[in-house]
Amino acid sequence: MDILQLVGAALLIGEYVVKIGALGTVPEGRNPGSSSAWLLAIFFIPVLGLPLYWLIGSPYVRGRRHRVQAEANQLLVEHTRALPTVPDGFAPGPGLESVVRMSRHLTGLPCVTGTDEAVHTETDAAFAAMARAVGAAEHYVHVEFYIASWDDATDPVFSALVAAGRRGVQVRFLLDHLGSRKYDGFRSLQRRLAQAGIACHLMMPIRPLRGQWRRPDLRNHRKLLVVDGRRAFVGSHNLIGPSYGSERNARVGRRWKDLTLELSGEAVVGVEAVFATDWYLETGERLDPDEFGLARSGTATPGTNAMQLVPSGPGFPSGPNLRLFTALVHAATRAVSITSPYFVPDESLLAAITSAAYRGVRVDLFVGEEADQFVVGHAQRSYYSALLEAGVRIHLYPAPAVLHAKYLTVDGTVGVLGSSNMDYRSYTLNYEVMLLGFGGGLVQRLLASDAEYLAVSRELSPEEWRRQPLRARYVDNVCRLASSLM
Structure with a gap:
């Protein structure tokens, strides 16, 4: 066996060692969607995926x-x-x-x-x-x-x-x-x-x-x-x-x-x-x-x-904002209204929202007709089928405006607003702050904002969404995977 064959064999063995090791280490402390995205990156493009994982892939912030x-x-x-x-x-x-x-x-x-x-x-x-x-x-x-x-x-x-x-x-x-x-x-x-x-x-x-x-x-x-x-x-x-x-x-x-x-x-x-x-x-x-x-x-x-x-944020490994959103949606009995410029829910929040719709809660989602960020915008679209099938009403705020408000109301009695989007970055990577309010006039102010958005937005119908071309859905799904890495 010449030197080139030895080098090739060593690289092949090393690649499989890395991939097998990744299977047992990448999922630790991470949700399944993010784990799958990182493993795909490491398996199919290890030259890029592995260095990127070591740089920004850890779900933990220490020190x-x-x-x-x-x-x-x-x-x-x-x-x-x-x-x-x-x-x-x-x-x-x-x-x-x-x-x-x-x-x-x-x-x-x-x-x-x-x-x-x-x-x-x-x-x-x-x-x-x-x-x-x-x-x-x-x-x-x-x-x-x-x-x-x-x-x-x-x-x-x-x-x-x-x-x-x-x-x-x-x-x-x-x-x-x-x-x-x-x-x-x-x-x-x-x-x-x-x-x-x-x-x-x-x-x-x-x-x-x-x-x-x-x-x-x-x-x-x-x-x-x-x-x-x-x-x-x-x-x-x-x-x-x-x-x-x-x-x-x-x-x-x-x-x-x-x-x-x-x-x-x-x-x-x-x-x-x-x-x-x-x-x-x-x-x-x-x-x-x-x-x-x-x-x-x-x-x-x-x-x-x-x-x-x-x-x-990264100093709170328990994810207080995501837990807050998910718990409030699970507690809803009549109505949920969500406004988010970047809506990429994790599995728990998506299940909470669709479950609320299935049990008869009216769920309204306000998002921009056009997103200002390509990957997150297309990743957001990849969730529309599941949401529409459950009965969630999706309202598209007209372009060229960028709907950037971030708030949630439940049953017309409790509201949450602040800086946090509903995407992977805001759940784990960004320092955010939200304010929960109830018992006073805050929720009515937020509902008035909903009415303002509703007056100018158009509702996305399941029939319109089913007519989306295959190439658009392909891009949406690829971006959905990529968004889990960010």
Whole structure:
């Protein structure tokens, strides 16, 4: 046997060793769909699949970020131990109360009271409200966004932040590195803020030449703003204009349609706690938890809701957002309404949604007619057959707009909104934050948003979907597999 044959035999043996080893290691801690996708990549294109798996394939996040999140959760538990499961005066019923208890167990954050000051569905209105709140700041402002860009639309917010910094208000600003870096003005943004006395830091930076490296598939996707512990904003708006800095988008009328809640009351404390944890992760600076009043809780009064912040991400291996969505859908008895720009449910959520439809619950799904991301958009379409067969009503928000709001309502009595999509990335790879609310006016605001979408959307019929060409379904199914790797 010559040297080439020996090398060939060694490579063949090595390939089979890798594949056999992958069979027993890849599925650990991973859902079946993701496991299958990774195994296919390793088996059929090992030269690409294996290095990619070692780079971004692990379902676990270890080290400092995991440890700090666990410490933060324990701190929250200690400061809120005396609070009830549900604030006095609210009667959520045993099913919802158990969901609240589960989320508290997974995140350390209790259910407290909060007032829904406004739901902003227009970008200009959302930024104007943020600017007003920052303009009234007396002590501090905490800002955290996945994407931040100083443009014409966001200038009111940034100008208010600069003015606040110059008058002595402590402004802390976090933005995701990879999420923001591709937009105009990124390089000068930190400098402009620093000149106004604003402490600005990148979240999860990837700058190897400076010794900063993170798994590139893990990102901080949260969007929140807090003023003096009295007013907060949580939702889907990034801090960028509605056309996302693209002249082409603006020319064709492509605008992102978002939804952000402006809230006050005790629930602001939960938003503070999420920010404080992220601030410590990126800067090493501990913010005093007593400043946020974590041990406070209110009672039901006219106009208040019971509210619970539910953060999730790589620091939460139990998947609080996915468990929240799935548990609420299982508890539905009359109606479920879901709005998500990227709808790629895992097996448990898909089963919950279709089971709800089969047992007679009206299920409405609002998605964009055209997605802004090719792979996720086609992966989403691959679920339409199963959903339509179960009786789910799929409403397509008209292009060229991008429906980017992220919320869920159940039985017209409970709602969840925030930054989390219903896809694999948001379940496991992105840091997200959702807000659960019931017992006040929040759900009616969300249902009003549903009515707005319904008025302009068209319903996808099973007959129309069955006419989809075979080549389109092939692309959808390939993308469904690929989406499990992301």
